[in-house]
Amino acid sequence: MEKWYLMTIVVLIGLTVRWTVSLNSYSGAGKPPMFGDYEAQRHWQEITFNLPVKQWYFNSSDNNLQYWGLDYPPLTAYHSLLCAYVAKFINPDWIALHTSRGYESQAHKLFMRTTVLIADLLIYIPAVVLYCCCLKEISTKKKIANALCILLYPGLILIDYGHFQYNSVSLGFALWGVLGVSCDCDLLGSLAFCLAINYKQMELYHALPFFCFLLGKCFKKGLKGKGFVLLVKLACIVVASFVLCWLPFFTEREQTLQVLRRLFPVDRGLFEDKVANIWCSFNVFLKIKDILPRHIQLIMSFCFTFLSLLPACIKLILQPSSKGFKFTLVSCALSFFLFSFQVHEKSILLVSLPVCLVLSEIPFMSTWFLLVSTFSMLPLLLKDELLMPSVVTTMAFFIACVTSFSIFEKTSEEELQLKSFSISVRKYLPCFTFLSRIIQYLFLISVITMVLLTLMTVTLDPPQKLPDLFSVLVCFVSCLNFLFFLVYFNIIIMWDSKSGRNQKKIS
């Protein structure tokens, strides 16, 4: 029973950090006329409460889509509606049609922050706790330490409780999906993941690994017997959950199309604002966004994305395993982040979640990645005046990881899961023995660069001719790091063999 009191303490620490971060500013605070994501969420409560369902996604005199029009799937809308009912009970001014635009007050901030906390507490945190308890082959203390590190991951805390979003809902559902599918409750897992997709369409980044893993399981069970039954059941669950979520929007073809148009705004271009992906970084040298026509951009991003994730997914279909599934989630989401269309910097959280899940297996690399992922959002966090919480939570996360996993002692080839890879390389290059050293140096360079860039961005003013210099540098450096991780995770997946999996993990 000792485990339960320690786990409770870990959850309490996580909640305390979350709430103290929420005391800070939110996106768009005091910045009319558009404000920010906080106002967007409040506006959606206003729209969903006051207008009939048919009008939620359409442009009308009551619903100006240019002013934070709904661009998430129906579950977000239902969640906003639920929050709106509570808001109406407390203070109807918060969601009054038209007049509540730009409403800001201490009480309202408290209400909005509380909705995030409750959603987190109900969906994401239980999933994390359960996931850590279900981890195999590690001691109780390590499970609890793992939970602490995941709950202290700064990126999610800063975006949800600082900037203001509800990522914990979609990521929580996705985590329940991972749990279900890994523990052979495939139907429940699929249901949870469908809910995740129907909350935020970005969860589609995770869809391929889920699909490949489940398909692989069906193949393994034999397509002529149990496998086929499973396949049919899964298909039914997926279809049923989509139909249930989209029911009000399936009545007319135009409704469905309009929602899809809002969810996938192909008109908005290859990327918007500064994001740490390939296209934005490439754009620094060659303005592809302006040179290439729109449809070419679409095709190009499509090709690159799918080419980079295909090997891992195919391997997952052929050799479905829980470990392969988690790593494929990472590499797939990272491929999408780096090469896909209209990626936002917050989408890195979709990669961070699976990396958190493999924290216990490759603590050193995971910690490194999670630090870079938080750093990549620096321009956004600075804009929201979240410098102090960012620095503090990052340091807390770093200390937690170092003390829980002794990450600096786990940098050997075997612990980085690169043993089979380096053995293969040594067949051609016998002198290839410095992999571990190289990676340690890369880590040092990476951390020093991140710290320096942070200091520069905070203390210096950019030169007049290049006002975005620091944001672009941050994105560029992060992109380089992410490319390295893409290669690394793909190597782990491709070189992961049965013999590697049978080795007992040393923790």
Next chain:
Amino acid sequence: MAAFTIATGTGNWFSALALGVTLLKCLLIPTYHSTDFEVHRNWLAITHSLPISQWYYEATSEWTLDYPPFFAWFEYILSHVAKYFDQEMLNVHNLNYSSSRTLLFQRFSVIFMDVLFVYAVRECCKCIDGKKVGKELTEKPKFILSVLLLWNFGLLIVDHIHFQYNGFLFGLMLLSIARLFQKRHMEGAFLFAVLLHFKHIYLYVAPAYGVYLLRSYCFTANKPDGSIRWKSFSFVRVISLGLVVFLVSALSLGPFLALNQLPQVFSRLFPFKRGLCHAYWAPNFWALYNALDKVLSVIGPRGFLRCLTLCALSSFMFGWHVHEKAILLAILPMSLLSVGKAGDASIFLILTTTGHYSLFPLLFTAPELPIKILLMLLFTIYSISSLKTLFRRSFTLVAQAGVQWHDLS
């Protein structure tokens, strides 16, 4: 990589605990702060912009200087750092000035001064010997004591939300207790004397110090049965103790004696007319009575700690103008006792849970409500479960239950 680990200071658990709570304190910077914030800003202004002769006379603000001179000097030193943050806060007429830089400076100064508290906790941990208990780190008495002190709920919310400077003051007190345990009595006495001249509320526990030092330091030897050997009374030691107290007081009050301001200073420190003196001093008589009652049974540093806690509790229960924050005066020393014996642990748990709960009304704003509930739950759950685990283990050992303090009496 090993060098990197050491460089980041996270090589051992104590640093991790200290760093962790420091980071939590940084997260508490934007929380609600009470009028005490303005009090200290005002004192920064007074000590910075006015000559010493004016310090205890200045009354532009209602929050006049009512702490002893060492604290005034402390504010004076702080003000020289403050001027780099925001010059405006040092203007005596800028009442209720609280720019973001002022807030940042004040909060950071509290966090920074807690370094003394961390050092004192480390010294106290050295005084515990937990060899007989299990090898699991989180079950070691040192670890538990460190958490109970470094992450103390009361200290966190009073110092880092409500706003006060209790951290380093309790650091001085714990350090003096640790020195007494380490048989460095003169240092212990000196540190306590210094503490008294920082905040005179610690006078409440002065009788405990007085009796203990008399008993264990001035009487150099005991009879075999543990009672006092009256002939071993050492005048030298009494005189040297007296000298230490006198020198510290001279350093503190000297300048004001020279300026003929002693009555004014005392009227600020003890703001009562003669008629009310009875009520103010009564609890000290109680405390003194309790303490003296136990003179013959005071054996060793642990007895001193009990005495001190008793003095603090009596003063809390019966004292005049007692703040709810004064419960910390009893809780923190009690923490040292709690990792020693099971009986002390249960008393500690009751005291700390009710004491901390009594601090709730200090934070009455809505955004701070979840913080105080979460931190309270955190501390209470941890203290109950860790102490329970600690003493459940020791019952299974053949040797006597509990851990031995380094008391050789």
